Structures are given as structure tokens and as C-alpha cells.
Amino acid sequence: MTDSVLICGSMAFDTIAVFEGRFKEHILADRIQSLSVSFLVPTMRKEYGGCAGNIAYNLKLLGGNPVPVATVGDDAGDYIERFKSMQIETSRLCVIPGTYTAQCFITTDLDDNQITAFHPGAMSFSAQNDISGAKAAWAIVAPDAKEGMFAHAERLHAAGIPFIFDLGQAMPLFDGADLQRMLGLAQALTVNDYEAGVVEQRTGMSMAQIAEKLQAVVVTRGGEGATLYTGGEALQVEPVAAEAVVDPTGCGDSHRAGLLYGLTQGWSWLDSCRLANLMGSIKIASRGPQNHAPSRAEIDAQLRAAYGISLPVQAS
Template sequence: MRILVSGSLAYDRIMSFPGSFADHILPDKIHILNVCFLVEGLEEKFGGTAGNIAYCLRLLGEDPTIVATAGKDFAAYEAWLRHCGIAIDGIRRVNGEFTAGAYITTDKADNQITGFNPGAMKHRADYTVDEADPAQTIAIVAPGNLEDMQDFPRRYKAKGIPCMVDPGQNITAFSGDQLAEMLTGATYLISNDYELELIQNSTKLTQAEIVERAGTVITTLGEKGSVIRQKGSEIAIPPCPVAEVKDPTGAGDAFRAGFVKGLALDKPLDVAARLGSVSAAYAVEKHGTQEHAFTWQEFADRYAAAFGPLK
């Protein structure tokens, strides 16, 4: 099964501040704010929605194609993807830009100040799907370049390629009409519960109307699991037990990878969502979005322990 994963590629540059931001910000001087935080080193990790989803799919034994853009500093990330056995032929290089990057500083109270440079993500991937076989292709459109997020669903729908639309953190960048077009006719719409409410508010569509348009709506609920809604039905999916929550960042992308793996195996939707729950559990047990690892046998054993044998 060919799996197309469009979205972002990004470096996550993580810094730790040993004090408290609040001690260095004077409330009566906010209008002339000028602060400097001396951090304790910097960690660089690989991230971005497309990168995270593709990484998990590769762990699950699939051969995904990343459809995204990267910049002139992509060499380290490229080497990592090659090491993981992930194809890079769908990645467009934009030599005049840096690869998208998040600069995250966290203080001792877990408050965060983040700067995000979209860099190469400002440019479209320019990827063609003309040769894709609808019967052998699944696509997921994750947050990334805004034009790609609107255009790829149109192209997938036109070719009859099953498509999962995931507007995620870019929901507020689209108008209600644009969101409505993206989800209408999509095979799946996936979001967390807060994002689903944002979609409803923006489109002025009820939850039932969104289900009517999208066909299948998957809503993740964090530690409460997920729910699958189709016309006339609603299935609650429990979470997979987690040994220790170290970093929830990337759990959503891991869930999506597990769900898509279930689709590639032609499993029922509830089984696909349980696969997503197990994949997410691995992600939250490690710091970073591409730090966890497992074999398929380890994954299947964990699935069996949580939900019974994988059939």
C-alpha cells in the first residue's frame, strides 16, 4: 500500500531555562519588554507533522512517502530519514530558506516561550499524484503549507484516493468556507476534541453535519482515548496504558500513523484506532517525537496486552 504523508518537516530546538520567566518580566514594563534568558544548553530533535507520522509508519513496517518542503540546512534530517529507511523523493528542497524550526524555551515551572520559523514550509511541495493508483494508495494531509493543505484534498478526492484530512494547529489560518471544502468529501477527518470545536465554530456546521460531509470523524481525547463517529454510530476507543508520560508532544502524530497502519491492513476502524492508541503510548513515553522505537512483534504484544490479540 502506498501511503502519502503531506505536512511539515521541522527541527525542534529545545532549550531549558533553570529559573522562572515570571521573575524576569516586570508587569508594569510589558510595553517595553526586553528580556534575555541564559539557557542550559540546546537539544536539536527532528520533528514536523509529516516527519513524525512517516517515522512511526516506518516503525510499523510501512514505506511512506513524505510530501513536504525542506531548506538549505536539511542535511542532518535527510541523513536521519535515510537511516530510518524513509524515502525522500517527495521532499522539495528550497535552497534559499531554512527548514522550518521551532525554538522552544521551557522554564522550571514548565512554562514555554516558543518562536516558530516556517522557512521552507512557506513554499508548496509541488508533488504530483497523477500516477497514484486509488486502489493502492492512502493519503493523509497534516498541518503544513497552507496551499498544499487545501489543494491536496481536492486532488485526492478527484482521483478517488482515500484521504485523511487533519487541519490541526492550522485551523485558525483557514476561513470557515475553506475548512468546509477541505472536510467535505474527505474519507476521514481527524482532530482532537478542542480542534473539532474550533472547526464547528469556524464552519458553523454541527457535529452531525460534519460527519455527514466527511463520512468518518475521528476525535482524539488524550488520556481518555478516542471516538469514531459515522452517520448513525459512535464508537468509543479506550487508551493504551502508558508506563510513564514523559512528553505528550507527537502523540497525535503517532496515533495517526497507527490508524493509517490499520487502514493499510484493511482492519475495521475500531481496530485501526486501537493501533493508533498503542502507537501514541510509545510516543508519550519518550522525550521528542522521533525518539521511541519498537519491533512489530513488540507492538503486537503490547496491543494484545491492552486490547486482546490483533486479528
Template sequence: MRIAVTGSIATDHLMVFPGRFVDQLIPDQLAHVSLSFLVDGLEVRRGGVAANIAFGLGSLGLTPQLVGAVGSDFAEYEVWLKEHGVDTGAVLVSAEHQTARFMCITDQDANQIAAFYAGAMQEAGQIDLRRLTGPGSPAPDLVLVGANDPAAMVRHTRECRELGLPFAADPSQQLARLTAEQTRELVDGARWLFTNEYEAALLLERTGWDRAAVLARVGSWVTTLGGAGVRIDRAGHEPLTVPAVPGVAVADPTGVGDAFRAGFLAGTGRGLDTVSAARLGCVLAAEALGAVGPQAYTVDPARLLAVAEQAYGTEAAALIAPGTGSAS
């Protein structure tokens, strides 16, 4: 299965605050917040939702197409992605802006406060998905429309409809910036809709739809639930719930949802049933959770299957095996 992943490509600046954010907030002063957090560490890592998902897919042996905008400072990052199986031929290089920056502070409860500088991502709306379907380039079997410049997200969704390309909607952090009309357009007709639990509530508020109305417009709605795993909803069917891998030591939650998406899409692309694909997504998310940085984990099929067997049982691990690229 050939998957094109559109969205942000960024450098992550990850910091750790040894306290709890909630302890620093005074309830009757929330209208006048002025806080500075003294952090214990700084890690500069490769990131961006599209690059993170593409990294995961490539590490599982697929050859995803990365679609996004970067600056001239992307050269070293591009080599890294190519080494991990990512096709970067559709990446636009800006002559004016640097690659986007994600700056995030995580507290001891794994809560996060972040800021995102768009940089070259502002030019992502110039990318035409028809470049993916030209002579000698087989059309992707699925396009994931991830968090990006809002104009790019809308353009890519419209182009998927015009070109007849199945697409997955993953608006994530950009829900806060999208208008109601934009959000409805991004969701309507998606084969897969990805959100976390908070984003699911925000999506309902933003669209003005109830859950039934959303499910009537998408193939399946996949909601990640943190330590509780994932819920998959489909119109006319009972929800499927898959628990997370238990007992994972948390090193850094950044990019864990992206790792889940990579595992899930690799699984569905290789013919796994929905539950098995979700279990593979949870296993890959556990690997990401135990590493600092969203692309710091290493994919070892044997280890993934061992984790799956411990978490879900021998039979479940055997069903997951094809999704890892393992023959056993």
C-alpha cells in the first residue's frame, strides 16, 4: 500500500519541567497568566506530525511519500528520513523560511504546553497533489491529511476528492485554528478520522455535528485515549475498544499519537483487521513513549511481536505479524 502523508515537518525543542503545571495556576488569576518555567533539560529532535508518521511507516518497511514544506535547513533531516524509508520527492523547499519549529514543555504528569512556529509550512498550500499522480508515479492508495497550514489542509482534501484518492483526516492541533466550515470540509468523506479524546470533543463543538452526524460522514472514527488505549467507532456498529500496552515507562509523550497512526495505517495497509491494526498501533506507540523525541525509537519486528504477545496474547501477536513486515 502506498501512503502519502501530508502535514507539518518540524524541529522539536523538548523541555522538561520537574513540577506540575496545575500547581502554578491561581484560579482567580487565570485571566492574567504570566508564567515562566525553569526547565531541567532541553532535547532538540526531528519532528512534525507528517514526518513522524512517515518515519513510523518507513521504519515498518513501507515507502511513504512525505508531502510538506521545509526550509533550506532540511538537508540533514532529509537524509535521516530517506535512511528510514521515506520518499521525500514531494517535499517543497522554501527559499524564504526555515523549517517549522515546535517548542514544548512537559511536566511530571505528562501534561504539555507548546508553541508552534509555522515557518516554511506557510507555503504548504502551494503543493499540488497532482504531482503524486503524474506519469511514472502510481497514485497513492491513501492520503493522510495531517495538521498543516489550514489552506494546505483544505486544498489537499479537495484535491483528494477531485482525483478520487481515498483520504484520512487527522486535523489534530489545528482544530483550534480551523473554522467550522473548514473542519466540516476536512472531515466529510474521510475513510479514517483520527482524533484524541479532547480533539474529538473540540471537533464536535467546531462542526456543530453530533457523533452520529460525524459517523454518517466518515468510514471510521479512531479516537486515541492515552493510557486507556483507543476506541474505533463506525456507523451502525458497536464501538471497538483496544487497550494500550500496559506498564510502559514514560520517557516523552511527544509524537506517541503519530506512532499509533503509523502502526495502525501500516496494519490496515497490509490487510490486518481493524482490531489487529489498532493493537499494532498501540505497540508502536509504546515504543515511542519509551524514547525521548518522536523519531527516537527503533523498530525491531521481533521486539514488537514480543510486546504484542505480552500485552494481547500469542494469537493476537500472530495476527499482528504481517503488519510489522515480519514473516512469522
């Protein structure tokens, strides 16, 4: 069986600017009804991002075979070429003519307050990216346009390809009925601890009850590790201490990549979660979602030190 992983989700550019002041000193409460402000941002950087892009990047670091499934705009040429240079398959990236790739514009002040604008662009057309006929060992349906997430889930289910439902930033789009529908198609659910509470509220079911109908539910808890619900048990997966806590952006995506890699290697859910925890701890020590670049040997050494397990040897 192929060990490829279909990674359905967004690809985006993140433009991050730093205002060397404080928003509160420039936004007057008694003038909020006619707000007009301008901020000088001497520091700015552009990052490659999006859930599908981030997961694919991390899965490739592990030696996996990611196949990102996303819709991008006319401006995505350098992103696509970057992935080609990394030998990441790009055949399932669909360019929507006349659109921009999804973009997030973030301005941060000295108090870490943020003003964010998001342009979905080509992401709005993700349902048009038909994956019928694709083959893979596993897949993930990560945050994207809602219609696209359902379209991918239905196609994966019809093809008999097991997939993880990753709610993430798409949480506001899904009501209780939507969640029940998606969970009826998926084999696993991944959420952080806050999202878990929202899912429980909207579905009227606990994580343990949801897990009874799935292979597994994984709840990430930041520096406290993760909770794995599988086989009628709730297992605490101990964290890996990060070398530094620099930037949490993309940590969830790194975690998903570790999880998927383990599953494609036939690992247990527990060992897959352990690798996932390690990947999250590696990512948080680096700024931006795709700037960490440990070698596979370095990841393996950290995995053995943390949990006593090793990455499989790859054929040369």
C-alpha cells in the first residue's frame, strides 16, 4: 500500500508586521465610531503557512510522503516551487486563475496585541479540487473553506481512505449538526483543549463518548502534552520539554504531521502521539510555521531520548 498522505486544507501566506508602540495609545475610546489610524511597522516578514502547507512541510521532515490538497492563487508560484525543491508532490495543488492565495495580515504591538485581516482568496474554491481516484494510506481534513472540508471528507469516505478530522480554526463554522456529520465520516478527531470543550458543548457528547465511535480522539494540551482516547481508555501522553518557547504558530500542524507519520508506519496511536508531541516541541522553539529544519537524524535522537522509540530506517 502507498504510504502517501492526502493533506486537505489551506495553503496561505502570512504577512506579520511589528508596530513598535501600543495600539491603546492610538485608538481613542471616545472616537471609536470614526476610527482612522495608521501604524508605522519597520519590521515585517512574510511566512509560508496554511494548515495543509505546514503539515506537509513537517511530514516531509520526517521522511513521509505528503500530498497537499489545496487551492491557491496566481501568486503561489514561489510556494509551489519551494515544495517541488523539497520533493513534495504538488499534483493536487489547484491554481484558481484570477485569485490570490489565502493571506493573513497580522500587525502586533509591544503588548502582543494583534490586529488581523484574513483574505480567503482561492481557498473559497477548495470544494472544486476533486480528489476522486486518489490513493493514500491516510488523509487529514484540516481547516479550509467549510464546503471544501465536507467535499473532501465525503470523497475520502467514498474512497475508503481513513482520515483525521482536524477542526482547528474552522471551529466557528461548524455547529453541532455539522460536527456530527463530519464525525460520521472520519476515523479520528484532533482538537486542542479549548476546541474539545466547544465540541462537547455543541454535540452534547464527551470526548470519551465521541471516541467510542472512532479509532481515536487526540486532545492537545500545549506544554502539558496530550490526552489520547482510544480503545475505551483515556491515556495521558507526556510532553517533551521544548528547548525554547518562541512562537506557537503552527505547533498544532506539526503535531498532526507526527501523528500521521506514525500511523503510516503502522505505529500504535500512543506512539504516534508521542512523535506528535515531539514535533510540536521542536516547532515552538522556532519563529514562523515553516522555519524549523531539524534533520531526520536529529528528530530520531530526540525521539529516542524522550520516549525510547526510534524512527524507522529509510532505504537509501
